[in-house]
Amino acid sequence: MLPTLFELSRSGKRAVKFPKAAMHSSAKIPAKLLRRQNPSLPELTELDVVRHFTLASQMNYSVDTQFYPLGSCTMKYNPKANFHWALHPAFAGAHPLWPSWAVQGTLESLAGLEEGLAAITGMDAVTLAPAAGAHAELVGILVAGAFYQDKGQAAKRRKIIIPDSAHGTNPASAALGGFEVVTIKSTARGRIDVLQLKKVLDDTTAMVMITVPNTLGLFEDDVLEVSRLAHNAGAQMYMDGANMNALMGIVKPASLGFDMMHINLHKTFSVPHGGGGPGAGVLLVRRHLEEYLPVPRLIRRPANQNGELSILDAHPKSIGRIRAFHGSTGNLLWAASYLALLGRDGVFQASRDAIVNANYLRRLLQDAGLTPYSDEPCMHEAVFTIDPKKLNGVRTLDIAKRLLDFGFYAPTVYFPLIVPEAMMVEPTETESPETLEQFANAVKTILSEAASDPQKVKDAPHALPVRRLDDVLAARNPVVTYQVS
Amino acid sequence: MSQQETLLKKIGVKSFEDLLPSLPKDLLFPTLDLPTGKTEMELREHADRLAGANRPVASFMGAGAYDHFIPQTVWEIVKRGEFLTAYTPYQAEASQGTLLALFEFQTMISELFGMDVANASMYDGSTALAEALLLARRWHMEELGRRARKILIPRALHPQYKATLSTYLKNLDVKIEEIPYNRQNGRTDVAALKTALKQPETFAFVVSQPNFFGILEETDLIGELRQQTEALFICLVNNPISLGILNPPGSYNADIAVAEGQPLGLPLSFGGPYVGLFAAKNTYTRRLPGRICGRTVDAQGKTGYALTLQTREQHIRREKATSNICTNQTLCAVAATIYLSLLGPDGLREAAELTLERAHEIWDLLLGSTNAGAPTFAKAEFFQEFPFDLKITRERLEAVSSETNLIPGYPLAHDFPELPQALLIAATEKTKKLDAKRLVNLLNGIKDASNVIRA
Numbered sequence: 051m052l053p054t055l056f057e058l059s060r061s062g063k064r065a066v067k068f069p070k071a072a073m074h075s076s077a078k079i080p081a082k083l084l085r086r087q088n089p090s091l092p093e094l095t096e097l098d099v100v101r102h103f104t105l106a107s108q109m110n111y112s113v114d115t116q117f118y119p120l121g122s123c124t125m126k127y128n129p130k131a132n133f134h135w136a137l138h139p140a141f142a143g144a145h146p147l148w149p150s151w152a153v154q155g156t157l158e159s160l161a162g163l164e165e166g167l168a169a170i171t172g173m174d175a176v177t178l179a180p181a182a183g184a185h186a187e188l189v190g191i192l193v194a195g196a197f198y199q200d201k202g203q204a205a206k207r208r209k210i211i212i213p214d215s216a217h218g219t220n221p222a223s224a225a226l227g228g229f230e231v232v233t234i235k236s237t238a239r240g241r242i243d244v245l246q247l248k249k250v251l252d253d254t255t256a257m258v259m260i261t262v263p264n265t266l267g268l269f270e271d272d273v274l275e276v277s278r279l280a281h282n283a284g285a286q287m288y289m290d291g292a293n294m295n296a297l298m299g300i301v302k303p304a305s306l307g308f309d310m311m312h313i314n315l316h317k318t319f320s321v322p323h324g325g326g327g328p329g330a331g332v333l334l335v336r337r338h339l340e341e342y343l344p345v346p347r348l349i350r351r352p353a354n355q356n357g358e359l360s361i362l363d364a365h366p367k368s369i370g371r372i373r374a375f376h377g378s379t380g381n382l383l384w385a386a387s388y389l390a391l392l393g394r395d396g397v398f399q400a401s402r403d404a405i406v407n408a409n410y411l412r413r414l415l416q417d418a419g420l421t422p423y424s425d426e427p428c429m430h431e432a433v434f435t436i437d438p439k440k441l442n443g444v445r446t447l448d449i450a451k452r453l454l455d456f457g458f459y460a461p462t463v464y465f466p467l468i469v470p471e472a473m474m475v476e477p478t479e480t481e482s483p484e485t486l487e488q489f490a491n492a493v494k495t496i497l498s499e500a501a502s503d504p505q506k507v508k509d510a511p512h513a514l515p516v517r518r519l520d521d522v523l524a525a526r527n528p529v530v531t532y533q534v535s
Numbered sequence: 536m537s538q539q540e541t542l543l544k545k546i547g548v549k550s551f552e553d554l555l556p557s558l559p560k561d562l563l564f565p566t567l568d569l570p571t572g573k574t575e576m577e578l579r580e581h582a583d584r585l586a587g588a589n590r591p592v593a594s595f596m597g598a599g600a601y602d603h604f605i606p607q608t609v610w611e612i613v614k615r616g617e618f619l620t621a622y623t624p625y626q627a628e629a630s631q632g633t634l635l636a637l638f639e640f641q642t643m644i645s646e647l648f649g650m651d652v653a654n655a656s657m658y659d660g661s662t663a664l665a666e667a668l669l670l671a672r673r674w675h676m677e678e679l680g681r682r683a684r685k686i687l688i689p690r691a692l693h694p695q696y697k698a699t700l701s702t703y704l705k706n707l708d709v710k711i712e713e714i715p716y717n718r719q720n721g722r723t724d725v726a727a728l729k730t731a732l733k734q735p736e737t738f739a740f741v742v743s744q745p746n747f748f749g750i751l752e753e754t755d756l757i758g759e760l761r762q763q764t765e766a767l768f769i770c771l772v773n774n775p776i777s778l779g780i781l782n783p784p785g786s787y788n789a790d791i792a793v794a795e796g797q798p799l800g801l802p803l804s805f806g807g808p809y810v811g812l813f814a815a816k817n818t819y820t821r822r823l824p825g826r827i828c829g830r831t832v833d834a835q836g837k838t839g840y841a842l843t844l845q846t847r848e849q850h851i852r853r854e855k856a857t858s859n860i861c862t863n864q865t866l867c868a869v870a871a872t873i874y875l876s877l878l879g880p881d882g883l884r885e886a887a888e889l890t891l892e893r894a895h896e897i898w899d900l901l902l903g904s905t906n907a908g909a910p911t912f913a914k915a916e917f918f919q920e921f922p923f924d925l926k927i928t929r930e931r932l933e934a935v936s937s938e939t940n941l942i943p944g945y946p947l948a949h950d951f952p953e954l955p956q957a958l959l960i961a962a963t964e965k966t967k968k969l970d971a972k973r974l975v976n977l978l979n980g981i982k983d984a985s986n987v988i989r990a
Contacts, residue, residue: 051631051838055639055876065877066606068964071888075780078895080916082755085782088880089646096608099876103869106632107617114616116629123622131575133614140586145596146806147945151937155588156805169568181658181807182862184849195706222849222859226669228706231854271557298567300555305562324866325633326623326826327656328808344702369705371698374599374661374795375806390581393572398564402551406539409546409554427546427554454629462625465850483542509834514628516839521627524831524843528820530652531642532830 051516052105056532059092065099090534109515110325111459117485119411121431121462121474122217122265124295124317126400128384132320135159135387136380146375150360156379157359161348163386170397171291171311172304173334177343178377183292184219185372186312186331187259189344191227192369193310193335194257194286196342200367207256207285213242215265215466220290229256236468240266240424242276251283261290262303263429265466265474267408269296277307286310286339294318295478296405296430299398310335319385330381341367346376403479404430407486411477414490419497423469431476435469441497442504446471449496451518452510456492590940593970593988595897597920597961598747598945599660599693600806601774601798603886604965609800609873618869623826623862627841628833633865634840637828640872647778647875648792649785650814655826655842656868657811657860660795661696664741664771665703666813666824666858667791671739671767672709673857674822679765683738684710687731687766689723691716691746694950696771714740721750721912721922725757732764740764743771744781748947748959749894749920750912751781758787767791774798775812777918779880779887784814791815798963800874801867810867820844824858887918889964893971894919897962900975907978911947911957920961922947922954927980932958935977940988943974 075084094102111118118125135141144153164176180186191210198204210224211232221231232250237243242260251258258280263269270276280287289303289311295318297303303311315321315330323329335343347362361376392400405428412432416422420434438445450460450473462474477486499507511517536544539551548554555563573581594602613619617632624630637655644653657663668686675683686704688697690713701711714728723746732740740760745751754770761768770789772778776798784792796810797803815823821844829843849856878886894917901907901923911922925932929946936942944960951957960974973986 052635054635054642055872056642064879064882065608066882068604068882068885068889070885071892073888073892073895075888075891078891078916079751079780079918083751083753083782085778085780086786088884089643089649089778089783091643091646091878091880091883092876093879093881094876096877099873100608100612102876103612103618103632103636103873104615106635107612107615109631109635110617110621110633111626111629112617113620118622120622120625125620125622128620131578134579135582135585137610137614138582138586140589142802142804143602144589144805145594145602145803145942146600147596147598148592148594148805148942149933149937152590152592152940152942153805154590155585158588159585166569172565181662181864182860184859184862185658185662188859192702192705218850218853218856219859221854222852222856225854225856226703226859269555269557274559299564301558301562302565305565306559322619322866323622324864325618325621325630325636325869326865327862328658328810328864328867329862330808370702371661371695372702373659373699373807374693374695375659375809378807378809379805380802380808387578387582390570390573391575391578394567394569396572397567397569403539405554406542406546406551409548410542413546427548427556450626451628454626459629460626483538511628515631516628516837517833517835519627519833519839519841520831521841521843524829524841525846528827528843529830530638530820530827530843531645532638534642534646 054532055092055094055102056534058094058098058102061093063093063095065094065096116457116459117481117489118459119461119475119477120459121476122292124476124478126320126478127480128320128322129391131391132384132387136384141383154358157348159383159386161350161359163382163389164348166389167313167332167334170298171334172302174337175335175340175343177333178382179344179372180331180333181373181378182329183312183314183331184223186333187219187223188226189333189372190288190310190312191223191229193339193342195227196367196369197339198256206254209255210257210259211250211255212259214468216261217265217290217292220259240268241270242272244272244275247276248279251279253284255283255285257286257288259288259290261293263293263296266423266433267428267431268424268426269429273306292317293430296401298401300401304336310339315381315385320388321381321384328378328381330378341365342369344369344372400479407477407479407481408432410483411475411486414486415493418490418494420493431474433469434473436471438471441500444500444504444507446473448507448510452496452507453492454511455513458489458492591988592940592942593973594942595944595960595974596942598959599795600803601963602803602965603776603798603963605800606877608877609870612873613866613870618866624842631840634828636869636872638830638840640868641828643872643875644812644814647775648814649783650792651817652820653814654823655828656863657813657825658864659807659809659811660793661699663793663811663813664696665700667769667793668700668739670819670822670824671769674767675738682736684708684736685712685734687712687714687728687737687740689714689743689746691723691748692741692743693747719912720914721748723752725753729760732760732766737766739767739769741769741771743773745773745918748922749917751916751918754782754787761788776883776887779883796871799871801870808864808867810864810871822857825860826863886964890919890962893962893964893966897960897971900971904975904979906980907975911954920959922957922959924956925958925978927978939977939986941973941977943977
């Protein structure tokens with residue numbers, strides 16, 4: 051392991067200097083407020099810093115260096131062409147509180163993204179403010195709350211229905227929004243149980259929240275019936291759009307009866323994942339929910355008043371602000387650029403290729419010896435299960451760790467929670483058939499190792515900077531900072 | 536045979552539609568009202584045209600986001616594909632670079648704030664503050680077994696942070712009470728805060744240092760109040776660069792310290808992505824929201840890093856999680872870590888001192904001018920920004936500002952109707968003396984061709 055920056059630090063070293071201020075802080079700040087002791091930040095040269103972080107980066111797997119089949123995360127390649135727009139100094143330098151006359155280019159970029167996302171989903175209105183998918187869920191839940199407040203039904207509609215295959219953020223967001231979560235079990239086919247839904251759905255339901263395709267990589271074939279039932283009960287239909295990469299140009303969520311949905315732009319729209327963020331969520335709604343969306347919002351003046359874009363800072367029915375400023379504009383530009391690059395045919399082709407790739411990989415992995423959760427074709431990802439009893443006690447986690455030795459990142463494991471020893475594989479459209487074949491070969495090799503030398507698999511990884519890490523120790527005795535002094 | 540056809544054949548289906556048996560046939564393949572795709576060359580032209588529609592301006596806008604100097608090294612490293620295109624380090628063994636950087640980030644933020652622990656970052660400063668209040672609420676209800684119904688915030692808190700708090704707390708039965716500020720010096724009224732803290736069911740009080748007006752609060756006196764109350768003291772550090780010279784929140788008893796980390800190497804980017812900083816006393820470690828990186832050992836006893844304390848999080852606890860957050864701002868946290876390691880303690884102090892000096896130069900220029908107006912708070916003590924009561928009307932100011940491409944600051948009248956003429960003016964170490972003169976000319980109503988900023 052590399053030493054930390056604190057261990058590399060030597061007193062008096064420095065990379066960046068500023069011109070000296072002529073006056074001393076104590077001339078302007080009362081002595082009792084002045085810092086008495088410097089913070090123990092490391093003291094390093096620029097080369098120390100560059101070398102440390104370059105070496106650190108080389109300990110990461112990433113899409114630029116490895117196949118990253120992390121299910122539900124849509125780790126597609128992020129085209130370098132998008133850097134130009136996303137990092138352009140004219141956009142990067144814009145202050146969020148500047149008046150709209152100074153930032154028409156930024157606002158036009160964002161308006162183009164809003165229009166494009168609305169076209170793909172069939173939704174009517176968009177807020178680009180949420181910082182991530184979970185943030186957008188919370189906003190959607192608050193929007194539904196405000197809608198029912200306005201209709202005089204807020205006290206009654208306290209319940210949000212969520213299937214047990216959902217992402218953990220769905221129930222967590224519902225709880226944070228002040229709602230009661232009702233979980234319904236999935237059917238043996240991995241779909242929403244309509245009979246059970248009917249039992250819990252009533253006029254106390256605010257929302258039915260479902261993921262399409264669901265986390266098993268399957269399309270909810272009863273979705274039109276679910277929408278009909280929810281709407282008859284007066285509830286809103288929310289779509290978790292984490293898996294939107296399966297639907298562009300395939301089907302519009304609005305046509306399935308959804309009243310609102312979010313999209314994780316860092317998944318489907320190729321904003322680089324950044325090692326775990328920053329993400330960018332977007333919430334899209336049908337017309338009846340538009341006036342409850344958070345502020346600020348983007349407004350286009352009519353063409354006879356120069357057609358310029360401006361910022362709407364307040365609206366009486368809006369849920370208000372969900373963060374200090376507009377949104378993660380830097381990331382939104384990345385998505386705007388990706389959308390412009392792909393265009394109408396490109397987004398459809400992306401989804402189509404993602405589905406074909408997933409089914410090809412599903413077939414290859416089945417041939418390699420994994421058991422698919424479902425017999426049906428999958429959408430953009432597939433879930434597999436294994437039986438450790440038949441593999442000398444080798445578990446999904448062991449296979450995941452061993453894959454790292456073969457130069458592949460691991461699939462998502464132990465999710466969805468309803469599948470034992472789950473392994474969720476999402477290849478995305480940007481991987482070649484050859485890469486998928488190499489990955490399947492690695493899985494095949496690992497499964498034969500499980501028969502011949504199971505300990506080798508259980509002890510994996512062997513070829514990485516560290517061997518298997520002790521998560522239990524980390525949690526039992528948390529060391530979350532380096533003890534500098 | 537095309538590659539698609541070959542793959543379909545290998546999958547064992549005749550056509551792509553055969554892969555979609557569950558989808559409603561009549562809704563398949565809708566037309567999309569989108570332009571056709573662009574080549575990279577066309578894309579660049581398009582982006583450049585839009586970039587040209589943003590105006591080149593000189594700006595004195597601060598109000599929670601600041602144009603500080605970003606060393607070249609920061610983004611040269613951040614743009615490396617290994618940081619940029621990795622994801623959440625669920626497989627820790629293949630993510631040691633990101634995890635090491637997060638461990639260093641947590642350490643630096645703890646040191647900077649004088650606190651015991653920090654998490655791996657939040658969405659931004661405003662949501663970090665909201666999450667701090669949610670933590671305080673749960674602490675009171677679950678650890679202390681008390682009812683938690685009220686928080687105290689300064690009237691002089693960032694208005695957009697106030698708005699965010701009220702959205703987050705809307706459905707949780709929490710009252711928000713404002714503590715007034717002193718009209719002479721702009722500081723929060725500590726005596727009023729002391730009285731308000733005696734109210735039952737108050738679970739937290741927030742203080743911003745400096746406050747939204749840029750004014751330095753008496754954090755020493757405020758910190759003493761914590762000893763007489765069960766309410767948690769949450770300190771919002773308005774700009775972490777100020778901690779190069781200002782006392783850290785840990786030194787005055789704060790339970791939790793949060794900040795907008797944007798000034799630490801992140802561009803303004805019209806509001807994001809930014810990075811929320813979140814630090815706390817040890818007591819709260821197991822209740823922190825968001826991701827945390829911890830040091831551990833591998834199977835052979837070697838040091839390594841992993842995400843830890845995940846049982847707090849939504850993917851395990853679902854509706855009982857400490858937060859719904861499933862992400863952090865890793866890349867921004869990495870940028871901040873690189874920024875702080877390049878500056879070190881002395882660089883950070885220099886940046887803070889120079890910022891302080893630039894802001895006071897503008898103050899002196901304005902006070903020495905004849906027609907600009909007068910300071911909103913005659914006895915202001917400030918770090919990098921201050922409010923100034925203008926003579927020029929709001930309408931006139933907006934018109935001249937747009938004519939000259941000079942954005943003079945943030946007008947306070949909308950959020951603080953009691954300060955109808957006040958403009959919040961900010962500086963950083965980057966503020967140019969020529970621009971400061973232009974600002975003073977503009978506020979004095981002097982029209983001059985040299986005052987117009989051009990591309």
